[in-house]
Amino acid sequence: MWFYKEDETKSVFTGADQIENDDLKVSDTIVLLYMKGIDLIKEMYETEQLPHLFPRFLNACPVYKITLPNHKSCCFLDGGRGAPMAADTIEICHALGAKNVLSVGLIGCFDKDLQIGDIVIPNKAYVEEGTSLHYYESIEYSEPDAKLFSQLTDAIPNHTIASIVSCDAVYRQTFYKEALWRKKGCVGVDMETSALLSIGKYLGLSAASVLMVSDKHPLHENDVPWIWDMNSDRRKQLLKQVIDFALTL
Secondary structure: OOOOOOOOOOOOOOHHHHOOOOOOOOOOEEEEEEOOOHHHHHHHOOOEEOOOOEOOOOOOEOOEEEEOOOOOEEEEEEOOOOHHHHHHHHHHHHHOOOOEEEEEEEEEEOOOOOOOOOEEEEEEEEEEOOHHHHOOOOOOEEOOOHHHHHHHHHHOOOEEEEEEEEEOOHHHOOHHHHHHHHHOOEEEEEOOHHHHHHHHHHHOOEEEEEEEEEEEOOOOOOOOOOEEOOOHHHHHHHHHHHHHHHOOO
16 A cells, blocks of 8 residues: 555645646536447437547546536546546546546456346445555445435446456456455456545545446356457447436436
8 A cells, every 4th residue: 555644745746737728617427438438429419529628647538518408417538447547537527626427337247147238336346456545545445425326226227236346457357366356245347446436535526336247257267268248239228327317417
């Protein structure tokens, strides 16, 4: 861990320092995509691209906005990949004045009962990424904002509430580790959720995550090999559910 209680110095640079355009106005609610989906959302909704890029330190990107006739709105953008980019992204969301952050992404599943295309809403994300340990002296897992989580689980049909783990090391997800993760009650693994939830809490943002099973991991070394089977129809259905929910906040 790399958090020091005695450290009262300022960061060398911050999310606020990245913002060069005061006229980049985002909605209270931002949806971060950790899967392909920008074009799918643009097919389903009337969107506008904001005039400035999202001023992330790690790869600035376009920001899109949906505004309903009743003036309810949400913004959406590609959230990046991995915990460091997730932290960078949510820090910028906070600096821009967002209040709610919803992440929508994919999860590799090592649970025998879940299938590709199933939706998981994590109630707990175990921390096996290094980013959160720069924000907390000690943290085993992070949790979504309680109110946003409750609203989200009411809005998204046919989901499973379960624990997951977020891990930096794609090629060190061993059978031994996945067995330990299952003993903790985890059903799958991603790279971002624990950081988004832990840093959201640290910053005072309401954050929650929705994940779709994109691939099944074998439970034992002699089982059927790793399988990936994600398609645009599944993505589109999930994205519509999340955006429709975001537009109610």
